[in-house]
Amino acid sequence: MPMKKIEKAYKNLEFLNSSEARTVRILSEFYEPQARFQKYNIVDTVVFFGSARINSTVNAKKELSKFKKISKVTPSVKRKIKQAEQSLELAKYYDDAVELSMRLTKWSKKFNSNNKRFIVCSGGGPGIMEAANKGAKLAGGSSIGLNISIPFEQFVNKYVDNELSFEFHYFFMRKFWFMYLAKALIAFPGGFGTLDELMEVLTLVQTGKIKKEMKIIVYGEEYWKQLINFDHLIKMGTISKSDMKLFDFCNSVDEAFDKIKLHFEKFYIR
Secondary structure, three states, X not given: OOOOOOOXXXXXXXXXXXXXXXXXXXXXXXXXXXXXXXHOOEOOEEEEEOOOXXXXXXXXXXXXXXXXXOOOOOHHHHHHHHHHHHHHHHHHHHHHHHHHHHHHHHHHHHHOOOOEOOEEEXXXXXXXXXXXXXXXXXXXOOEEXXXXXXXXXXXXXXXXXXXXEEEEXXXXXXXXXXXXXXXXXXXXXXXXXXXXXXXXXXXXXXXXXXXXXXXXXXXXXXXXXXXXXXXXXXXXXXXXXHHHHHOEEEOOHHHHHHHHHHHXXXXXXX
């Protein structure tokens, strides 16, 4: 009677996808990215956060024009025109993200020999994430995309290098890799995800869990101050006035680029 072949545990997909193997899957999302970052000599990154729903000015204008051409303006069409106008208003942030990423990449390329320094890193998806990867590509540089499997907005944009494109299941492991290699972080306007990421990094810096010198740029002061009443937080004593020094508001590509460049020259360029 032939002997039955028994599968090794690490080839047993039923086990690997079970709750008992959750720690194995978590460790995989630590070790596999680590191995690739080492293979491709990624030393540190500049992280871009921001909404997946912000479009470029060119595409936002096309969308608005499409609805304005509709002859019969129903309440539904009016709502869509209003949404398209809001989308066009936000589109400047997509364009700025492309420009800032492009300038940072061009500047950082002079340090890239065997080791890659200050590489642009995004969440890998559409919107501001796409803009960051696009800017790096236009500058002739590499960039990283740390994508997450969710029911929507989960595709990796076309500007991410294949070898530096990642797909995460666990948000906390994805956040770890955002923070671990980052020397600077730029938060563009966004929603729940961007708020979550920004507040986590601010908390980690505030509590000393991140000990390295991290430049945090909050881009688009008008947007963020309407979203978060920082003065009220200070007034109520839930944050200290000194906590506002944990980050810088920036309203232009020139301002953000200069602050990040000076930060790198002060702390990370020998």
